[in-house]
Amino acid sequence: MASAERSIEVKVGMLILVSLAILAGFILVMGGINFEKKFTVYVDFDNPGGLQTGAPVRIAGVKVGSVDEMQFRGGEIDAQGRRSMVRCKLSVQEKVHSSIREDADFYVTTQGVLGEQFLAIDPGTPTKPILDPEKTIPHGIGPPRIDLFLAKAYELLDMTVTGLRNNQDLVKEIIVNTAGLLTGLNGSVQDNRDRINRIMQNLEALTVEANTLTRDARGKYVDNPQIDRTLANLDKITGDLQKDTGPLLKDAKEAMANLNRASATVGDPEGQAKLKKTIDDVSDLAHRADLIAADTQEIVGHIKKGDGTVGALVMDEELYDDLQEMARDLKHNPWKFFWKN
Amino acid sequence: MSVQSRQATVAHRGFVFDLGSAAIDLARSGWELYSVFARTLYFVARGKREKGAVLRQMYEIGNKSAFFLTITMGFIGMILVYQSGLQTKRILPDFTLLGATYLELLVRDLAASIGALMLATRVGAGIAAEIGSMVVTEQVDALRMCAADPIDFLIKPRFIASVIMTTVLIIWAAAVAYVAGGATAYFAFDVPWRTFLNIQLVDHGDLITGLTKCVAYGAAIPIVSGYCGLSTFGGSEGVGWATTRAVVNSSLAIIVLNFFISAAAFVVFPK
Amino acid sequence: MISFKHIKKAFGPKPVLDDVSFDVKRGEVFFIIGASGVGKSVLIKHLIGLLRPDGGEIWLDGEEISRKDELGMMPVRKKCAMVFQHSTLFDSMTCAENVALPLRKHRGMKTRDALIEAKNRLEVVHMQDFADRFPSELGDGMRKRVAIARALTLDPTYVLFDEPTTSLDPVSARRVDKLIRELSDKLGVTSIVVSHDLASIFSIADRIVMLYRGKVKLMGTPEEFKAVDDPIVQQFIHGRAQGPIE
Structure with missing residues (x-):
């Protein structure tokens, strides 16, 4: 009986192991870019529209990070005197940090016509200095409020x-x-064209009187x-x-x-x-x-x-x-x- | 009592009486089912360990259902992707998100629910038949005489085994269904693998919901089937009845649980 | 000593036991007889708490046991064992494991020790060679002997037999009768036997009670039964097809 018992153990164990492996693999892939070095960028929005936490952050269509957190601040003024409605915390791969400049645009847009909303970064002019997330919190552009x-x-x-x-x-x-x-x-x-002509002629002839006359007329009218x-x-x-x-x-x-x-x-x-x-x-x-x-x-x-x-x-x-x-x-x-x- | 008034009473007893007694029966069954569940949990925590019993049941419930489940979920995956592909083609022939939405649906709901319904037919019938025939041959009475509580001895190992193996099997079934769906998408709609393999739409809320469902269904099947088995009466015909009731009620339980868990998930993990 | 006082039990609208009262003395072999379906098995199942009466009381060794819960019945079940009608061994276990179960559950013995003790018990009924076989591999008579061994495992004071000879060949049936008698004579065990095997009844019974239509028809010694003038009793004990019993 022992061998039958053993073979049962093995079979049950194998099934469990295979399943656990699938589950673990799935969770790892879901986590995605977990093993890259990341840095944090804060972006303020007046209205980020339908942007969700976990939405991807893309530069030129390539995913380089995700939205970690979205904090509603309701117009509060922070320590540096910045006022914001919603402050988004982005987690972005370190290796693309150098391409994001100070005048970079952060805007919310949709993938395709009916896809989910994500945050796109327009790197900005390469001649400007690199964006320092400690000092600057850029103001993001909300999605076009078509409504x-x-x-x-x-x-x-x-x-x-x-x-x-x-x-x-x-x-x-x-x-x-x-x-x-x-x-x-x-x-x-x-x-009155003829009349006007005549008046003009008269006026030309009688400039002084005309001037006085017009002066008076002016005064009157x-x-x-x-x-x-x-x-x-x-x-x-x-x-x-x-x-x-x-x-x-x-x-x-x-x-x-x-x-x-x-x-x-x-x-x-x-x-x-x-x-x-x-x-x-x-x-x-x-x-x-x-x-x-x-x-x-x-x-x-x-x-x-x-x-x-x-x-x-x-x-x-x-x-x-x-x-x-x-x-x-x-x-x-x-x-x-x-x-x- | 005169003949007319007695007749009137009997006639009156007809509909309202039936309705009332049906309601009382339902309530009583519900209460007994709950008591079986509560006692099972008690014995899981405090009961006596029976060597090898849980392992044997894990083999019976898990490995023995694996082939059957693989085949069914494979086919279901193919059907699902094919049908939704046809619909997509009609509305907006854009298959980029087909794999992603399919995976989200599988993880969040379908793999667990459909897989569990399949398992309920096999596992539920098996448990009810085993326990039911023990009841009609007085083996359950003999167990009680030997101070072995039937719930501790019979249902507890099946409960533990089912919770674990249902989860394990459904994870496997989900993988099978996904691969089958991908193959269908490739051969029927020319969707390349790279596009289909898209985890983007699945978040941790979906995964937690799916796993919760696996555990819940794995708990429901042996409890409901075991209860139907234990309340068997009337010989071999009774065993047949018990088996049928077990499968029907297990399936019902799964569907009702699905509703409640999905509703709770909708509140806790809003989309 | 066991006392049934005014026991009533009904399944649905049909009453099965309707005011049944009798006593069983210590050490005797007591038979309960009657037509099939009259409620004999139902009656003895009350003694180990498998059923609860709708009315009346059951006294066992000075304790009223009919209202006890499962936990309270445990000590009763140690004292009072039952051999079921169809032997009712557990199909999924070997004979030795079957006999070992009460030792493990009631006494809390370790499995290894319980199995050794179980094999000893099987020797008493001459079944030790079949210790590692499954019940489905055995014949009826052998299964009955294993079931008796299981019932005797905890050295009970009372043993209940539900139709022990019904499905056995005559030789095995007499062997079982002999065993029951020996239990009483040698070990002082009180046996309550439900039976309609006339040979058993008149060979080993000390006292008999006959149930008819849910009530006690007659109680007494076998001689008293043979002598009584009641046509129903006479039809039963002579096994006649014709008569007042429908």
């Missing part, structure tokens, strides 16, 4: 569409008024507190417009900047082209809004300086009212800048 961007874009689009839809008649009216205004202006100038008030109002209105559109443009620019980053990592060429076009369009609109504000400012400037005395002379109450109406409209509905015929 936020979409929300803002949607909001903007919604406002624009609603505004346009609700004020169709008003928009029509403005167009008609502006067209009318311009036609009126043109007509006036045309009709240009230095008029009413006109001053109107000009002051116009100034204020365009200034406000500038102020309102300013942040709007700034947001759009910021969104575009992130979009640019996003579009760089989005793989699809067709999508990229579309995104590019959208960016171009928005850029176009912004540029146009800028021009309009500049122009308006210029016009007021001219009138103020006294250029186009014609303007001063021709300017009457009706015109003033129209202008004020248009300016008020634009002030309350700034999206009308973006409407294209």
Whole structure:
């Protein structure tokens, strides 16, 4: 019986050993780069997105380490006066330390379209000194918040569409008024061309009297507190417009900047082209809004300086009212800048 | 009592009575099962050692099931990878993560659960039949007369052996299933070995969950089957019944345990 | 001395024992007889705690044992051993290991010592040559002898026999009867025998109790049984197919 007993022992022992070997091997491989020398780098993030502890750290696609720890600091200021929301502790192979420079970028991105998020390091310019993790804690770039961007874009689009839809008649009216205004202006100038010529001749002949006359006229019309008030109002209105559109443009620019980053990592060429076009369009609109504000400012400037005395002379109450109406409209509905015929 | 009222009482006894008595039976079985488990653990700690008994049971449960388990898990691995490969091809023909997700699924859940279900049929039936036939031939009564507690003498060695060998066998089965899956991926979908062999998605939480399941199932099978064996009655027909009950209840126990352990793992190791 | 007082036992709705009371004196060979299924085996299993009565008391040597738990029954089982109907040796052990088991478990003896002692015990029943064989290799008569050796291992004061001669050939059956009688005469062992072997009953019994429909029908010496006028008793002890017993 002893030999049978022994053979049973051997067989059972073998089975257990084989299994334990498989398990041990598996655990070792899971541990991965356990036997390399590592150093620690801290990176601060405002929002690291879906980055998990244990996620790989890659340089140019090659895994060189992993995320050890993620500590939520909630805006605390540390000993060196740095403020951070989330501080990530990275464990990186020592042998790649020398390639990470002071201006290296640390950003969170995704593998493929639906893969897990990992931390990528852009080594930075080779001429800069090597990053010293003891002294510097770089600020990482969070993953493109496509959700936020979409929300803002949607909001903007919604406002624009609603505004346009609700004020169709008003928009029509403005167009008609502006067209009318311009036609009126043109007509006036045309009709009075001979007269203006004659006045010019008279003025040339009677320079002194003309100067006195214009000086008086100026005193009466240009230095008029009413006109001053109107000009002051116009100034204020365009200034406000500038102020309102300013942040709007700034947001759009910021969104575009992130979009640019996003579009760089989005793989699809067709999508990229579309995104590019959208960016171009928005850029176009912004540029146009800028021009309009500049122009308006210029016009007021001219009138103020006294250029186009014609303007001063021709300017009457009706015109003033129209202008004020248009300016008020634009002030309350700034999206009308973006409407294209 | 008049005839009508007696009839009424009997009729009333019908459904509600059956339901109630079924519930009471279930509760009683549950309590007895728990008591078997508790006493087994007690004897593991304080019982008398029977030389060679545990080793013999380890051979019976482990080595004797190894071949059967290898074949079944090999085939199951092939089926799993083939089917999921077909699905992947339909949605997004990107097989880079096929090996990784398959390994994670194996380690976290499937190797333990499917392997244990296979083992439950063989090991559970064996234990219930052995113990059941001992009950109907009064050997269990004779054991009690000889001051050998049946749970100490019969169930304890099988319990220890099962916990160890189930874990061992499932580790082996997982390896077999993984290799079989890899071969399938290579021959059916041209996925190269280097791509398939991807441990990236498995973390220590998955491994701990899987091993916990192995231990839990290894404990459940002999306890449930032993209990069914010990509560046999009625001769050879009774033994047949006990064996069937053992396999069914062991499988049920495995599936229920799977749910609870997976739920706990989801809380402790969130993904 | 053993006393059964008003024992009641039912399996499900059917009562098997319905108010059974009798005494067994020290050193006698006491037979319990009755038709198959009347509850004889059930009755003696109560003595070693394999079953618990639904009602009534069982007294053994001045102690009430029917409500004791497993641990409390241990000393009772040392005093009171049982030879089961089908010998009930453990299939997975040799004869020697079978006999050694009570020594190891009850007395805590080491396995090696227990096996030596077991072989001695097997000599008493002339089975020492089969010590290392498995029960499945033996015939019925031989298995019965090993089972008796196992029951006698701890030198019990009471031995219960559940139908000891039922499946044996006549020669082996008489041998077993002789053994039981000798136990009583030579060692003062009290034997309680459940049987319906008429030859055994009337050759070695000191006293007999007959159970019928869950109750005691008659208790007395074999002579009293032969002499009584009850048709049911007469049908049984003469082994007649026709009669009031269904």
